Amino acid sequence: MTPLDTFLGAMVVLLPVAYLLVAVDYGTLFFAGLPFARRSTTPALRSVVLLHLADLVALTMRWHQFPAVTVSQALSVLAFAVAVVYAIVESHGRERSTGFWMVSMVFVFQLLSSLLQRPEPPKRELFHNPIFATHVSLALLGYAAFAVAAGYGFLFLRLYRELKAGRFGTFYGKLPPLEVLERMMLGALTVGFLALTGAASVGAFWAQHVFGDGWIRDPKILFTIATWCLYGLALLMRRLRQWQGRQTAVASLAGLGAILFSLLAVNFFFADFHGFL
Amino acid sequence: MARLGLDSGGSSRQDPALLLVGTDHRSSPLELRERVSYKEEDAEELLVHLIARPEIAEACLVSTCNRTEVYVQPRADEQAYRTALDLVFLKRAAEMEQPGRLFVLRDGAAARHLLAVASGLESMVLGEPEIMGQVKQAAALADALGTSGTVLRRLLRASLAAGKRARAESAISSGAVSLGYAVVELARNIFTRLEECHVLLLGAGETARLVATSLIERGTGRLTVANRTAARAERFAAEFPSVQVIPFEARTEALGSADVVVASTGAEEPLVHGPEVDQAMARRPNRPLLLVDLGVPRNIEAAAGRIENVFLHAIDSLDHLIQRNLKRRREEVPKVEEIIEQELGYFRAWYRGLEAEPLIARLQKQAERIRRDELAGALARFPPETHEDLERLTRSLIKKILHHPSARLRGKGAEESLPRLDLVRELFHLDDDEPEEP
Numbered sequence: 001m002t003p004l005d006t007f008l009g010a011m012v013v014l015l016p017v018a019y020l021l022v023a024v025d026y027g028t029l030f031f032a033g034l035p036f037a038r039r040s041t042t043p044a045l046r047s048v049v050l051l052h053l054a055d056l057v058a059l060t061m062r063w064h065q066f067p068a069v070t071v072s073q074a075l076s077v078l079a080f081a082v083a084v085v086y087a088i089v090e091s092h093g094r095e096r097s098t099g100f101w102m103v104s105m106v107f108v109f110q111l112l113s114s115l116l117q118r119p120e121p122p123k124r125e126l127f128h129n130p131i132f133a134t135h136v137s138l139a140l141l142g143y144a145a146f147a148v149a150a151g152y153g154f155l156f157l158r159l160y161r162e163l164k165a166g167r168f169g170t171f172y173g174k175l176p177p178l179e180v181l182e183r184m185m186l187g188a189l190t191v192g193f194l195a196l197t198g199a200a201s202v203g204a205f206w207a208q209h210v211f212g213d214g215w216i217r218d219p220k221i222l223f224t225i226a227t228w229c230l231y232g233l234a235l236l237m238r239r240l241r242q243w244q245g246r247q248t249a250v251a252s253l254a255g256l257g258a259i260l261f262s263l264l265a266v267n268f269f270f271a272d273f274h275g276f277l
Numbered sequence: 278m279a280r281l282g283l284d285s286g287g288s289s290r291q292d293p294a295l296l297l298v299g300t301d302h303r304s305s306p307l308e309l310r311e312r313v314s315y316k317e318e319d320a321e322e323l324l325v326h327l328i329a330r331p332e333i334a335e336a337c338l339v340s341t342c343n344r345t346e347v348y349v350q351p352r353a354d355e356q357a358y359r360t361a362l363d364l365v366f367l368k369r370a371a372e373m374e375q376p377g378r379l380f381v382l383r384d385g386a387a388a389r390h391l392l393a394v395a396s397g398l399e400s401m402v403l404g405e406p407e408i409m410g411q412v413k414q415a416a417a418l419a420d421a422l423g424t425s426g427t428v429l430r431r432l433l434r435a436s437l438a439a440g441k442r443a444r445a446e447s448a449i450s451s452g453a454v455s456l457g458y459a460v461v462e463l464a465r466n467i468f469t470r471l472e473e474c475h476v477l478l479l480g481a482g483e484t485a486r487l488v489a490t491s492l493i494e495r496g497t498g499r500l501t502v503a504n505r506t507a508a509r510a511e512r513f514a515a516e517f518p519s520v521q522v523i524p525f526e527a528r529t530e531a532l533g534s535a536d537v538v539v540a541s542t543g544a545e546e547p548l549v550h551g552p553e554v555d556q557a558m559a560r561r562p563n564r565p566l567l568l569v570d571l572g573v574p575r576n577i578e579a580a581a582g583r584i585e586n587v588f589l590h591a592i593d594s595l596d597h598l599i600q601r602n603l604k605r606r607r608e609e610v611p612k613v614e615e616i617i618e619q620e621l622g623y624f625r626a627w628y629r630g631l632e633a634e635p636l637i638a639r640l641q642k643q644a645e646r647i648r649r650d651e652l653a654g655a656l657a658r659f660p661p662e663t664h665e666d667l668e669r670l671t672r673s674l675i676k677k678i679l680h681h682p683s684a685r686l687r688g689k690g691a692e693e694s695l696p697r698l699d700l701v702r703e704l705f706h707l708d709d710d711e712p713e714e715p
Contacts, residue, residue, distance in 0.1 A: 166594035168601050178565060179469045241562035244586045
């Protein structure tokens with residue numbers, strides 16, 4: 001067993017545990033406002049993100065391909081992307097109150113990744129193709145942005161309900177204002193939609209070139225198109241002022257559910273030519 | 278020089294001699310407190326009179342609408358008490374001598390009380406922040422007049438440090454606990470920036486005045502008032518120059534541009550109806566609307582609260598919010614008390630050092646004398662080239678031996694009991710007749 005294999009083996013356990021500890025740290029900040037958590041959360045998150053980056057680089061070096069050839073690897077890249085997006089949002093907005101929720105989501109993705117880990121991922125010549133690599137990168141960026149949007153959508157809904165009902169509970173007074181949560185959600189949705197549009201366009205171009213006709217009937221492709229339409233509809237309705245923040249938040253949560261279903265269930269049970277991921 | 282806290286046996290005390298005579302919102306009603314409340318000019322005159330008395334070494338006065346407290350360092354306790362009582366309280370209100378109107382605290386209890394006052398624990402509204410500024414003013418006045426000396430200056434600094442830490446390290450001052458600030462707090466949970474909000478006030482009475490004060494203090498962007506009686510609205514606007522007055526009939530139209538609507542009239546029927554709010558929302562899509570109904574009976578129809586993106590809060594809801602925040606403040610009290618005990622410990626350690634320094638100097642002087650005498654007698658038995666080393670060795674020995682006792686005398690390691698200074702004098706046979714070094 002090489003040192004690289006040892007490192008990768010350790011990361012399967014270490015990464016989800018590390019994210020869990022960071023989530024707990026953010027949790028003590030959110031629920032208890034403890035002074036040490038104010039100092040420790042950001043450095044802890046950045047340290048774990050760097051560790052995660054090291055893991056992804058090690059995976060690339062080990063298997064000589066972009067580390068998204070399996071569902072497990074894709075989930076890990078997704079977790080990393082969400083963590084990076086959140087770290088940037090936190091740094092830009094100087095706002096850590098949503099950290100517990102975002103890092104918890106990262107932990108869940110990373111835990112799923114570890115649980116679905118396969119000892120030796122298949123070699124995919126496909127992933128050496130730069131067009132295909134672009135497609136996968138854009139898709140994962142899109143999914144990460146949608147995950148962030150869903151996180152903010154969840155928080156928006158919780159705060160909205162407390163304010164609507166006059167119940168000043170767990171979320172009241174601890175989150176950014178409703179307008180800010182909505183703006184963050186819409187920003188993430190827009191980035192996600194653009195990235196997914198890019199991914200779909202590149203993917204369609206490449207598939208048409210390689211497979212000719214028929215690729216569009218793959219269940220995974222159809223499901224992704226449906227998800228893309230859902231997000232597009234949410235943004236359009238919002239733009240046309242037919243939907244308010246609450247409806248958009250519900251759509252973002254539904255969209256994340258669809259993405260996870262696509263990654264986990266559709267991939268395993270229904271995929272045709274797109275069964276690699 | 279401040280009087281040190283030595284009792285007749287020559288032993289030291291943990292706390293300097295302090296005397297507090299005071300009254301607050303718990304011990305006397307407003308009408309009495311008003312009579313013994315001192316504005317700055319009166320406080321100046323009072324402090325000068327107090328310090329002129331031989332029984333009082335230092336004096337400071339904290340006087341607000343809810344309390345008047347005089348802190349003195351007495352040279353003679355009983356006389357100082359009578360002087361403070363007469364000059365500060367009885368001269369203005371003889372009724373203050375009635376049982377229960379005043380409280381008297383001494384030494385450590387007086388010090389602890391001042392720290393608790395500055396931390397907001399003794400305020401009518403727990404954790405209110407204004408008291409810090411008032412204690413700071415009292416400290417500045419006493420300093421400017423020269424009525425506070427070594428001990429009171431240090432104590433006042435400790436109280437301000439405790440107050441600052443209490444607010445930084447606990448939530449004792451967070452959360453709105455008044456109607457006006459509750460409206461501000463609600464708005465802050467909805468809108469990005471209060472400075473960009475347009476607030477519409479329906480009614481120009483006392484409640485509207487309180488709300489307007491809070492909103493303006495917190496930097497609300499634009500304030501508009503509509504009242505059935507135009508003259509009253511104009512008087513309101515005269516009091517708050519940044520407020521714009523609109524005709525009462527224009528209130529429905531104004532709903533479309535307002536972000537926050539606060540209704541506080543005595544109208545028998547609602548002034549704002551569900552369909553009007555619905556139409557207003559159509560003119561302001563994707564922007565939330567906060568409706569605060571402080572009227573009894575309701576000024577805003579309950580149906581308005583069911584509209585998407587409209588948040589309607591009546592007086593009960595705000596009261597619930599205030600009670601929640603007060604409860605959270607009460608939960609912070611143990612944390613603040615811990616901070617107070619820490620700061621009191623630092624104050625005591627400082628005071629201890631004040632007393633202990635002369636004794637430490639004498640101890641070191643005695644040790645040095647013994648070292649020199651013994652070394653002088655022994656040097657002849659050693660080669661000359663070793664004399665410098667022996668000098669260094671003996672100095673180092675004395676320094677190391679006295680290091681721990683000196684630190685303990687200065688009160689380091691506050692959790693341990695501090696040694697009595699008279700015992701130290703006895704153990705080391707420090708000559709009492711020998712004058713102490715300054």
